[in-house]
Amino acid sequence: MNSDTSETTSTGPVALAAPDPAIALWLCPLARSVAESHALARLLSPLEIERANRFGTPALRARWIVGRATLRVLLGAALGIDPAAVTLRRGKRGRPELAAGSALDFNVSHTDDVALIGIATGLPSAARIGVDIERDDRAVNADGLARKFMTERERAGMAPLDEAARRRRFLQLWTCKEAMSKATGDALSAPFRDIDVALDEGPHLLDGPPPYVADHWRLVSAEVPAGLIATVAIWRGA
Ligand SMILES: CC(C)(COP(=O)(O)OP(=O)(O)OC[C@H]1O[C@@H](n2cnc3c(N)ncnc32)[C@H](O)[C@@H]1OP(=O)(O)O)[C@@H](O)C(=O)NCCC(=O)NCCS
Structure with a gap:
């Protein structure tokens, strides 16, 4: 800082x-x-x-x-x-x-x-947006936090990666989920562990409990400078 x-x-x-x-x-x-x-x-x-x-x-x-x-x-x-x-x-x-x-x-x-x-x-x-930005070198316990905040499928996607790639993947998934939680206003009380996000072919919501249902959401990776990861979540609204 x-x-x-x-x-x-x-x-x-x-x-x-x-x-x-x-x-x-x-x-x-x-x-x-x-x-x-x-x-x-x-x-x-x-x-x-x-x-x-x-x-x-x-x-x-x-x-x-x-x-x-x-x-x-x-x-x-x-x-x-x-x-x-x-x-x-x-x-x-x-x-x-x-x-x-x-x-x-x-x-x-x-x-x-x-x-x-x-x-x-x-x-x-009724539509709402949420944004989240993180430094890609943020020191996080990706494995520990993944157990708390990621779905089984997301954790399986992280498992074969080396430590740096796992941390980066965690942060990418995290910015998606945090951006969604900020669009709804749920913030930290969002059901992160049940919100299933895929990153292939651009981030997208696969599944989750209402209001985190796939066809109500669009996730976009923001074009931020190197060293940063950011996602914009667009919610159709309640
Ligand atoms: C408050 C929270 C919404 C975001 O906190 P954060 O990640 O620390 O901070 P961010 O900079 O991304 O967002 C903060 C901004 O979100 C906005 N915000 C606050 N409460 C919000 C809510 N309920 N919904 C949407 N946006 C909110 C505010 O504009 C706030 O900035 P401000 O206080 O200057 O006005 C909440 O989700 C939180 O505390 N998250 C913790 C993050 C964390 O622990 N991450 C660990 C894994 S990497």
Whole structure:
């Protein structure tokens, strides 16, 4: 993690290949100068400032401010309003969303110094998106976590691989499942171990308990820079 943001240069969000014509995807560097993070804090609501102030270090605080302000800038542009005027609220299990009735859905994921932001503007009104991004060298106990979060078929696919490939496959599957859990809002209470994902010919959901039924979902691997793994999940909705 970059613990000193004071020497970094200004870089705004970078548009990635759209996973769907209705979805814009942005990769957002979070390490910005302290001066920039102070300036961006002006876009945040009092509640967001309170939350930012609860982070334990200035670097973590600045990173969160930059991410939230960038989200506001992108949502403001999509809605045609001032970023500070965007009204965010918490939906199911804390899923951030816009006020009821908005045709726009979005989701955010962070890893170290980048955030991935997906904004859907043209999906049917019940549809939801989820995104997840991970560093591909993230130190995880892939075998232990696979026992907890992967189906038998997914674990069988991991078994013959060497350790590095197993970890990478785990993270690929994980980003699919986490992105789905973030589209529904279930987050960590999603039934990960029963959600069966295949990675051949692009990631896709094979089977799972409702609402994780295959024909209600599309999974897209995001075209992120080397060293990162990310998935966008598009859910038809309840
Ligand atoms: C909260 C959770 C949804 C995602 O957490 P995470 O992986 O730590 O973090 P991410 O950066 O991907 O996502 C966090 C963002 O998801 C959004 N989010 C929070 N709750 C959400 C929910 N219920 N549904 C959808 N999105 C949610 C928020 O925008 C949040 O960012 P913010 O707090 O800056 O607003 C939850 O699934 C979680 O805690 N996961 C833990 C991940 C883990 O343990 N992985 C180990 C295996 S690799």
